[in-house]
């Protein structure tokens with residue numbers, strides 16, 4: 038049956054002929070799009086084409102050093118293809134009106150925004166979302182973000198960030214899914230699906246916005262965890278460890294890709310033809326649009342690659358379609374064309390991809406299709422979204438310690454006197470974490486408010502800030518402002534500590550809300566020490582002297598060092614922010630919900646261990662994790678117990694689980710075969726809880742050195758007290774394949790370790806042979 042759709046109306050004051058959309062097969066749709074874009078381009082001047090390659094930031098929210106207050110003028114001149122981070126749908130539509138009605142061809146603007154973990158309903162940081170190990174939750178979070186953003190006029194988000202981040206010193210670990218390529222790929226796919234829904238389906242009705250996979254590529258591998266720093270990596274490592282999440286996002290249909298700031302093989306990603314054309318388009322089949330990161334064409338000069346003009350030409354030739362903020366394309370490509378450094382077809386290619394993107398987003402059909410005041414009012418921060426966010430936020434918390442010697446501290450009872458202490462207790466702007474610029478903090482509860490509401494008249498709540506975030510008042514005040522956060526007050530530290538100790542003495546239990554506030558992770562927030570900031574540690578030491586049980590809520594956007602805390606406080610839970618954080622925390626702390634988050638980054642014992650990750654390559658002199666005594670001539674530190682304090686995949690709950698030995702359906706398989714590995718997991722505790730059963734594989738003898746362990750599958754299961762379940766994993770060739778020395782994706786015969794357990798450390802082990 039042929040579906041006839043509405044006529045594609047030319048917005049460009051009817052200068053572009055109307056195209057009847059009678060197509061319904063993908064091939065017909067593509068042909069129709071090609072006709073439309075070709076016809077439009079035949080009318081475009083060089084300046085108008087370059088205008089389509091130009092993206093500018095708004096002057097509302099700064100996410101980098103460039104601002105633009107020229108948007109209306111550029112829009113009227115047809116020189117503004119895209120703009121990002123405008124907050125109000127009416128402002129967005131007003132600017133769109135200028136582009137559509139005043140510019141010669143009326144080509145609509147593509148409105149983008151950094152909607153990273155929510156619009157007004159803010160979910161945990163992406164790192165925290167990944168700790169749910171719940172792909173439906175990840176999809177839902179992205180979908181809700183998209184619904185709210187779309188209702189507010191946004192068509193395009195610069196998310197997901199899928200950079201593998203092995204080094205917790207890098208503050209942008211917060212924005213990704215942690216250290217694992219397999220989990221990272223699943224998260225990438227879930228986020229793309231969540232954002233886009235059926236956006237690119239011409240008959241689609243579901244709200245969605247275009248995803249942008251970033252930062253392509255290897256941005257998370259900056260040396261020393263220093264943001265924007267050099268990256269140097271073997272192709273083997275790229276293909277096996279760093280590329281999979283980008284590829285998964287592309288395969289999930291992401292409409293756009295953002296190149297990264299860093300160099301790849303000596304050439305900035307922004308102008309790296311191998312990366313942007315050979316890998317992305319030729320090997321992976323990406324058909325969408327590539328945008329640079331913030332002014333990165335301009336930054337190529339600082340990388341040591343010459344003038345803006347030369348670098349703009351290089352970026353275009355490499356496969357970049359849109360220039361974010363550098364004014365390199367709009368400012369210099371005409372000259373490069375005159376000088377023969379780029380050809381008209383290079384400009385046309387990029388222009389076509391941008392126009393195709395706008396076409397596929399149906400902006401030519403209706404440039405105002407994203408958002409309205411009415412829609413915004415009905416969905417933004419609505420009850421349903423808040424409830425989902427509360428549930429997912431609770432799912433993301435990772436319980437790292439709960440009492441000692443089988444005497445749990447959590448869950449707490451709602452009775453007696455509870456002290457809530459720490460710099461995070463009264464902040465409304467920081468509760469959502471970094472990269473939550475679209476937030477409306479006036480709507481959120483502080484921790485104090487949330488706890489008060491939950492405890493009502495059941496228990497007495499005593500609160501005080503207790504300490505500063507850092508000892509440096511300048512950092513605490515000024516940086517916060519730069520990040521659109523209200524600074525957390527800089528208090529007299531002696532006085533604050535005395536008050537905290539006094540309150541703690543009166544309480545039955547002390548809850549400390551500490552760690553990183555919003556601006557302490559995210560872009561440009563590398564840390565050289567991952568330990569608790571000194572004033573916060575001093576407060577913990579003082580509170581410990583009271584002898585009261587201490588529950589530490591560690592707010593973080595990365596792996597942090599909790600070695601002292603693990604020995605000196607009674608319970609530790611990692612918290613990854615969110616607009617509903619206060620309520621979600623009460624749900625978990627007071628036992629309505631059992632914690633179920635599992636770490637997606639290894640937490641080190643000391644900063645010097647970084648980069649620390651579980652899926653490392655073996656050395657020739659293996660030293661097992663947990664080894665305390667120093668061994669000579671071995672890859673171990675003189676001054677640290679080996680391995681992480683809390684391993685990848687780790688997390689406790691309010692119950693306990695036992696694991697049987699692994700049963701195999703067979704010990705051998707051939708290339709087309711499969712083996713079922715099963716294990717019986719039993720809830721041995723007193724209440725229903727969720728366990729994440731994890732499958733790891735190690736190739737014992739391969740043609741190249743392979744990681745000591747690699748996550749290949751997992752099941753998130755909820756068991757009642759006493760309940761057992763037989764959990765099955767199907768091992769097929771795709772779980773055993775890797776890129777070999779020639780970068781061929783192969784299955785090699787031989788023996789493989791099969792490991793199953795609750796985290797990457799505590800596994801049961803057996804082996805299989807591939808014949």
Ligand code: BGC
Pocket residue numbers: 100101151195251330331560
């Ligand atoms: C960041 C990107 C972000 C862009 C636009 C850059 O500084 O690296 O992740 O999307 O700014 O705000």
